[in-house]
Amino acid sequence: MxxxxxxxxxxxxxxxxxxxxxxxxxxxxxxxxxxxxxxxxxxxxxxxxxxxxxxxxMVVKPDWDLPTIVGPNGTDRVVNTKVELEGDFGDLVYFDVQGSAKKPRKVLLVAPMSGHYATLLRSTVISLLPDCDLYITDWHNARDIPVSAGKFDIEDYTMRLVDYMRHLGPDTHVIAVCQPAPLTLAATAYLAEEDPEAQPRSLTLIGGPIDPSASPTDVTDFGHSVTMGQLEQSMIQQVGFKYKGVGRKVYPxxxxxxxxxxxxxxxxxxxxxxxxxxxxxxxxxxxxxxxxxxxxxxxxxDMTAEFYLSTVERIFKDNEIGDNRFVVGGKKVDIGKITTVAVKTVEGSKDDISAPGQCVAALDLCTGLPDSKKASHLEDGAGHYGIFAGKSWRENIRPLVLEFIDANNGTEAKKTNAPAAKPVAKKKAANTNTAA
Known part of the structure; x- marks a missing residue:
């Protein structure tokens, strides 16, 4: 108590x-x-x-509050959110642009479960909506989830991503931002071995701790400076009587x-x-x-206690993803099994959370993937937030990501409101091993 x-x-x-x-x-x-x-x-x-x-x-989930999208004929089109798949710990949400035809790019945006709601990616969503049929992972606040719903750790999270990818089909392009990057990579590798036909066409990993030991930061140093017992005693609490999740252990x-x-x-x-x-x-x-x-x-x-603790122990302390030793349900997930999914990494040179080197490590782990399917981009002067929102994302990174998706879309996507070719070409020097 x-x-x-x-x-x-x-x-x-x-x-x-x-x-x-x-x-x-x-x-x-x-x-x-x-x-x-x-x-x-x-x-x-x-x-x-x-x-x-x-x-x-502090206790209110923000609204998406998305602006209207301007259609080809200049009319405003309202954007509604629709639950595609419902779950106790999170939903797969679709952004339905009224009156809009299906776009050639189908994108799953994997939002972090790291203390903030998926609405943290609002500006990212707004920038992608004109050009993509967009879905997002909308994780729930653990304080509102009854104890009867059971546990939710990083293995459950990974399998939930597997379910989403299977549901959306093999014509999907996945973009994972920050915390979910390593687990999204693991989910893709799981599908590569268990259900190859359900794999997405491309995977873009933005500022994620694939291999935290590649370039340590204050975040990774914290993980190594405390024991799991100390962490549980100092960070884990039980939800109080005010919420539906009363009694659930959480990281508040x-x-x-x-x-x-x-x-x-x-x-x-x-x-x-x-x-x-x-x-x-x-x-x-x-x-x-x-x-x-x-x-x-x-x-x-709030995050479930088991998700927070297993993330610290297995992603940061034991580096299971970075060492390609991640296990789901007793089965080892081999990232080297990814052979057809194009993989791109995006990092910011001033990212003090997932420093440069941590995310691009994913390309070395994809030993079964040819270089023609690998790409990386280092955004000069960008911090952690800037690589998925703000000016750096809008002007430099987003055009490169859409170009990468188009190059691996089976056929060249018709670009609605697409960025001009000249700015993209201008930044290509920083884009190594470009997949095509």
Whole structure:
């Protein structure tokens, strides 16, 4: 019960801060106080507004809030999300663009299960929708999953990806972002041996820890600096009575958020102080840059304890994927069995989470794949977030990924809203072993 009590204590602290923010805003809004200018009250109201918004976002799953897609005739087409396959721990979601014909590129975007919701990839989704029939893995918050649903570790995760690939069929192109990259590679290798006809046509791995030992970071060093017993005692708690998953052992989202913020405390402090000042002076608005970023960043989800612990132990400590020793259901998965699926890796030169070298290691593991089916790209100056969102993704990486998909699509895809050929050719020097 002590871990359940600590879980409820964190939620109590969050709830209290949300209430304090709302109370401060209400207090500063009394009409009587408006009779005389009072900078202190204005600051109190601004602090309250920013605080209430921030702490309320921590327990709310963000909406996809996708803009309309402009069709060939200039009409706006609404994008709806549709559950393609439903599951206790996650759904396969399809982005249905109303009135749009099927596109020649079918893409499965594998979102991370690392503390944030799949909506973290919203900008990635928006950039791909005009040119792809797009599906995404929408993982659920473990606090809302009853204990009766059972466990969910990295082997279950891998087999769930296998199910998704089988369902979508062999004309699928898979893009895995960050944490799921090694497990997506393992799922593809599993299919290569067990069900070759269900393999995707291509696999793009973006900033994933395929071989964490290739270039250590603070993340990999942390995994080696603690024992699994210490990690379980310090990080694992039981969901409290407020949620459907009461009693389930999890790595709490609020605890993860504390770790995220502690890595860049000064940056976050300055960002919130600046936002309070903007609110107080009337310069802030609902959809400003601060709110757009932190509404997503602060929305965290719990991971099942077994998924978190098995990830640390088997991916980072024991390096089972990097050493090609990964086992699913008692069966060794041999990455060398991949012989037909084109594989591309994308890394950022300033990625301090999955440093350059960790992801491109996947190509060496694909010993059965000819060089003509391998490709890699190192984006100069890009950090971890930049290689799947922002300017680096939009202008440089996305065109290369679509080009890679087209080169391995059986037939050349008709490019709707496709990038101009000239910018792509300009970046080709950084794209080695280009698959064609």
């Amino acid at each position: 002590r871990f359940m009590a600590s879980y409820d204590m964190m939620e109590t602290i969050r709830n209290t801060n949300q209430w304090l923010g709302a109370s401060a805003t209400a207090m500063a809004s009394y009409p009587a106080f408006s009779m005389f200018p009072n900078p202190a009250l204005e600051w109190m109201g601004a602090w309250g507004a920013v605080t209430e918004r921030s702490f309320s976002r 989202g609020l605890l993860q958020l504390t770790s995220f913020i502690s890595m860049n405390t000064d940056t976050h402090r300055d960002a919130f102080m600046g936002q309070i000042q903007r609110v107080a002076s009337g310069e802030a608005h609902e959809h400003d840059k601060h709110n757009k970023f932190y509404d997503e960043y602060l929305a965290v989800m």
